Amino acid sequence: MEQTVLILGANGRFGRNAKTSFSWAGWQVREFNRRTDTLPDAAWGADLIVNAWNPAYPAWAREVPKLTRTVIETAQATGATVMIPGNVYNYGNEMPAILSEQTPHRATNPLGRIRIEMEQAYKDAGVKTVILRAGDFIDTQASGNWFDAVMTKASRKGVFTYPGNPDVPHAWGYLPDLTDMAAALAADLDALDTFTEVCAPGFTLTGRQLAQAISDVSGRPQRVKQMSWLPIHALRPLWPMAKHLLEMRYLWNTPHQITSHRMTALLPAFEATPLNEALAASLPEDINPDGFVRRVPIRRSATPIHAGTHHPQPG
Numbered sequence: 117m118e119q120t121v122l123i124l125g126a127n128g129r130f131g132r133n134a135k136t137s138f139s140w141a142g143w144q145v146r147e148f149n150r151r152t153d154t155l156p157d158a159a160w161g162a163d164l165i166v167n168a169w170n171p172a173y174p175a176w177a178r179e180v181p182k183l184t185r186t187v188i189e190t191a192q193a194t195g196a197t198v199m200i201p202g203n204v205y206n207y208g209n210e211m212p213a214i215l216s217e218q219t220p221h222r223a224t225n226p227l228g229r230i231r232i233e234m235e236q237a238y239k240d241a242g243v244k245t246v247i248l249r250a251g252d253f254i255d256t257q258a259s260g261n262w263f264d265a266v267m268t269k270a271s272r273k274g275v276f277t278y279p280g281n282p283d284v285p286h287a288w289g290y291l292p293d294l295t296d297m298a299a300a301l302a303a304d305l306d307a308l309d310t311f312t313e314v315c316a317p318g319f320t321l322t323g324r325q326l327a328q329a330i331s332d333v334s335g336r337p338q339r340v341k342q343m344s345w346l347p348i349h350a351l352r353p354l355w356p357m358a359k360h361l362l363e364m365r366y367l368w369n370t371p372h373q374i375t376s377h378r379m380t381a382l383l384p385a386f387e388a389t390p391l392n393e394a395l396a397a398s399l400p401e402d403i404n405p406d407g408f409v410r411r412v413p414i415r416r417s418a419t420p421i422h423a424g425t426h427h428p429q430p431g
Contacts (some may be wrong), residue, residue, distance in 0.1 A: 120144040121302070122196070123158050124187070125168035126178035129259045129291060130142050130201045134166050143304065157192045164302050165191060167200045173360035178391045184234050191243045197305050198238060199298055201375035202313070204287060204374070209366040215287070215374050217249075217313045225363050239311045243421040246301060246308060250294050251374055252367075256397045265342060268330065276330060276338040279345075280368020282323030285375045289318040290394040300383050309355065315376035319357025319391055333395045 125131040128148035130176040131181040138145050148158050159165055167187050171179040191198050205216060208223030221232050238245040248381050266277055280286075292315055301314060321329070345365065352358040379386075
């Protein structure tokens with residue numbers, strides 16, 4: 117029987133990739149339109165709500181609790197399961213080097229507390245919820261994240277700009293893999309607990325390792341340059357985003373790696389995309405002309421093509 121998923125934030129990073137993954141997995145995909153839809157009506161009959169809504173940092177304190185209440189009330193009314201892309205903010209700036217589902221959530225900073233309270237609200241409400249937790253996103257197109265907006269912005273010139281200590285390990289998640297995991301986890305929702313947290317290991321790389329991997333994939337040697345935070349400090353009185361970027365700066369200087377026995381147990385056959393293929397798909401074509409085919413939605417009855425299928429040059 118065909119299942120239906122409603123994706124909130126379908127044009128964002130996670131939501132856009134989720135549309136592809138769930139379509140390939142045979143789901144009927146609905147996209148929520150904030151201008152024309154009401155959530156209870158849009159969710160009626162849906163088996164799953166993927167809550168990929170992610171307001172800008174300055175709006176989190178105001179918007180996240182309100183959105184959380186709305187989604188919880190909708191799920192209670194419709195019986196739908198909720199799936200949420202999680203992050204490592206919950207662990208706080210004293211997080212251990214190895215993170216898993218058993219790691220305590222001890223963040224004391226504002227953004228970390230908002231995430232903790234959001235997840236706790238779902239647990240307290242008794243709504244069936246799946247948290248898929250991952251590191252920073254590597255996307256298949258420019259989407260304004262750290263990877264494309266800062267680190268690889270000058271890759272054409274052979275410069276890789278890193279926002280922290282380039283010798284500290286950092287957790288990354290390749291978005292097509294993450295949303296494929298989401299669809300695979302959703303294949304048997306009845307087998308999951310009422311509240312299920314799953315960590316996605318992804319890649320663990322220092323800034324230098326990431327720069328070297330990009331050099332290898334693109335054929336353009338990358339010189340590692342540390343980003344200056346002085347402009348962000350200077351803009352703090354004028355730019356609301358600045359204080360939140362500074363709040364989360366610790367992530368670039370605190371070693372962390374995601375592990376998960378639960379992911380292995382739930383999805384033993386899942387094969388992650390190799391690093392070189394993920395990076396090739398993430399780089400602009402003028403940086404990596406011998407790159408890999410970007411994933412595009414195809415009809416649900418078709419067989420998915422692996423994200424790493426090589427794209428030969430014309431002629």
